[in-house]
Amino acid sequence: MQSYIDTYKNMRKRLKAYEYAMWVLSWDLETETPEGALDYRSEQVEVLTTELYALQTDSAYLEAIDKLYATRNSLDELLRREIEKIVKDMRLIKKMPKDEYIQYQVLMSKSSSIWAEAKAKNDFNLFLPTLEKIIDFTRKTTKYLQTPELKGYDVLLDMYEEGMTMKEYDAFFLNLREELVPFVLSATSGKKPLSRKLTKGFFSIEKQKEFNKYLTTVFNFDLNRGVLKQSVHPFESNFSSTDVRITTKYLENAVESAVFSTIHEMGHGIYEQQISKDLIDTRLNMGASMGIHESQSRMYENMIGRSYAFWENHFDKLKEIFAKELKGVSLLDFYQYINRAERTLIRTEADELTYPLHIMVRYEIEKQLISGKLKAKDLPKKWRKLYQQYVGVRPKTDAEGVLQDIHWAGGSFGYFPTYALGSAYAAQIYQAMNKDFNIENAISNNEIYKINDWLREKIHQYGSSKSPKELILNATGEPFNSKYYVDYLKRKFSN
């Protein structure tokens, strides 16, 4: 057995080095590579992908994994979990016939640009044939991967959030539908979407960067093991806890945009920075799931970053940097502005209250697409109907409706629900933490490190060595329960 472990660990080390290179190449693509270099870059990346694929499918490596998996109960706990995850991740590549797998990769390499064109032209039919193929492939995938326990959409849900099935999501969204939809529709009724900005000020990017730098110190995001950079779309990306990079998009007419996207990405980043060093050489050296990750980013952004206590503390700094631009704006004005709730069409711009309803639309639709009950061609109609029903608005165009998100073009079915789940996890984790110490006081006293420390101990340190369910139970003392989320939203938005 030891020789299989040695083979496995040796290959893991090599694979990690390649993956590190691929990670830097992808960071470089997102932030530096000039347009004119893209074709030549693709050729190099194709060769490297082939090299990496050859390593990943090396027969001695595969044999070692098979043997270790067969005797996994005799392995130490970390290695066992690692092997289980790898076997799970490699299912598709093993079960789908190779030519079908390649066909799917080819489809994927084109689909995003077809979607982008369809969105730009507001022409759903341009995207429809591609989308139909993607859905077909996805349904086939669920067949290849199904088990006695998991079939259909459940297979996909489990890929993005280990252990979550329709049964649990249905209960979650039912709770939202019954409790939240009426609340939201009433709270936002008669309100038109606010077009006004906080001020008409022009917020220089240099000064915004200064404030964001300040935020890294407030949150203890470690720049010795991290990067904060400007880019076209905000994102977090990392390779090990020693190199965690986040980017922010700056809008010169809306200072709050970069503030909250930076706090959001720092939430992801602090999670990754606080993973135990013991996991650094393993495959468990990353956040546990999409949902857990999103719970951290949304807790930092919404529950901490948009709290009154937070801005009581830091609004002066913002006004110091933007004295002229924020003249006449009071703390209360600012607080209300950053917490306004309104019926809108675009998920990524939705506020904290209405956000989960946008997700609920997508969840319903995905479920029906994968079961075959809904056909792709009927999507736009279904979309408008559900938006009217859950969010209380109806898109006039497909560009601001069913075409708005890139996810389906990338074959990501089952991903959306984790966004809402993350917010709900966050509320449950927050109330558990609040029993150990008063979070608002910590925020008021500029002691966010207390929050970081608690999260490190209960969640972050484990990386993906524990499942999402174990983490939630471990951190909160009970299984996932969506009532905390509904309670939190109602309380916050009743004021």
Next chain:
Amino acid sequence: MQSYIDTYKNMRKRLKAYEYAMWVLSWDLETETPEGALDYRSEQVEVLTTELYALQTDSAYLEAIDKLYATRNSLDELLRREIEKIVKDMRLIKKMPKDEYIQYQVLMSKSSSIWAEAKAKNDFNLFLPTLEKIIDFTRKTTKYLQTPELKGYDVLLDMYEEGMTMKEYDAFFLNLREELVPFVLSATSGKKPLSRKLTKGFFSIEKQKEFNKYLTTVFNFDLNRGVLKQSVHPFESNFSSTDVRITTKYLENAVESAVFSTIHEMGHGIYEQQISKDLIDTRLNMGASMGIHESQSRMYENMIGRSYAFWENHFDKLKEIFAKELKGVSLLDFYQYINRAERTLIRTEADELTYPLHIMVRYEIEKQLISGKLKAKDLPKKWRKLYQQYVGVRPKTDAEGVLQDIHWAGGSFGYFPTYALGSAYAAQIYQAMNKDFNIENAISNNEIYKINDWLREKIHQYGSSKSPKELILNATGEPFNSKYYVDYLKRKFSN
């Protein structure tokens, strides 16, 4: 033979992809990697280096190279030159015993930081044992690589500038010593180094970036295939003509610093951008030599960028951006300021006139170190003596004397002379170009593209498919001749 060609080209493609990854990793190291990630990064890079080494020493690949080299006269010209270059580059790895080679790599991995500490502490003796080892290794290297034609220092000179030997360098530096030293000593006599700045203005980095962006359009540096970025040390780095990256260091109290370092690096960059696309998949897809590269950067920086015609054209733009900071500074003031000549101690800060004399000191010393005539321990004394003799100043400390440059700590003996050679090439190329069209007029008419076009045709397009000597002959109609350089300097600095 075709099967060897196929093997070679297939391996070249794979090797290039790895080298592309290593290049991006190194760019990332220079510009992004956070301090705290360095150790973990090193581990990954070590693994990748091992993988790359295994490819480079793959037996089928080596066999193909040997066979192709043996029958190189039957190959097409490009492939022949490529094979010859590879065989030359691989000499050391083949001829030095493996454990000695590894020992040397280990020494190299530490030497720069020892040098940096010695420089910071102004303590030559701290560096001396390391330097002695490096010199020993270097002298052994020359033995491993010697041929009937090339021995000792000549081996090293040829590594950095193909075909150049002591015989030619001696003649070059003799010309400088006889013609330039007396001229410089007289031109700078009685002058104290100017400590004054152009103005006491504070030049915001944002505005400097704006002017540098403007410079990219003036010089037609193609940002669609290039990057212009800020960093701690200016440099140019590229992988193919489609991805050419330059960085600049900005000083808030000296606007000219970034201007000229950007033009210098653009000179390197334009060279690389103009290499023929036909070479992109070959190993000839890079500048021909250190000397030719430096001739381009120095021509753009000094002969174009510091010319009166250039600033007649662009000083208004600079004053538009820095209206307040440059108030009262005339075009003539500016021109004289950026072309002042003075006796100084630090090579990298030396002006155009005195620069080659700094190099001459290093050339003399390297020659004697490699021949064994000079011992490392006697370096500081020798350094002070030669500086007094050639530059007319005497360093008070070793930090501003013999410890100032990193090159020897990196084992780079034979590199320095190419800096002076590059300037001399530049003068010869310039006069040849000036016969085809009036360069000053082109600069005045904002037609720098004419210069780019001429250089593309005569030099750039060839990458390293021609040797430096072929390029100089091809571009100027005669072999290298240092008189153009001396004439140019005397003419420019007599005014």
